[in-house]
Amino acid sequence: MSDYEMHKGSLRPTDLVKDEMVYEYLRNYNGNNKWILNDKKRVLDNKSLDEGAINEYFYDIEEYTEINGKIYKIDENYCDDPDPDIFQMSENPDGSLDYLVRFYNGGCSFGEALDIAYKKIKNRD
Numbered sequence: 593m594s595d596y597e598m599h600k601g602s603l604r605p606t607d608l609v610k611d612e613m614v615y616e617y618l619r620n621y622n623g624n625n626k627w628i629l630n631d632k633k634r635v636l637d638n639k640s641l642d643e644g645a646i647n648e649y650f651y652d653i654e655e656y657t658e659i660n661g662k663i664y665k666i667d668e669n670y671c672d673d674p675d676p677d678i679f680q681m682s683e684n685p686d687g688s689l690d691y692l693v694r695f696y697n698g699g700c701s702f703g704e705a706l707d708i709a710y711k712k713i714k715n716r717d
Contacts, residue, residue: 594698598678603657603664603689603706610663613656614646657703659710664689681709 650658657664678694693705700708 597697598694599702600692601666601668603691604667605687606663606665608663610650611646614650657706659706679705679709679712681713
């Protein structure tokens with residue numbers, strides 16, 4: 593069921609590469625998603641993921657997000673019961689990003705909300 597979500601926290605920049613993260617995720621995956629488990633051996637043997645599959649697997653790695661082509665570690669994330677949409681972000685001197693996003697999850701994902709907030713601060717510059 594769709595509902596409103598609120599997240600507040602920090603995004604710490606990393607030097608991680610999405611392709612490598614996905615292959616590492618698949619090497620260590622032992623969950624219940626049969627599609628991933630059935631595809632896992634073929635993918636790891638052939639390194640045969642296209643960009644769409646890499647993106648799909650990447651969004652299963654919940655503690656990281658990608659904004660503007662850079663991988664960030666998500667810290668201090670929490671949810672609350674909000675009302676209207678909020679997309680706020682600020683950049684810190686160390687390169688990390690603080691965020692506060694509130695959105696209806698039937699029309700927007702957490703990653704999309706972060707992207708909207710990021711674009712708002714870049715449009716101010």
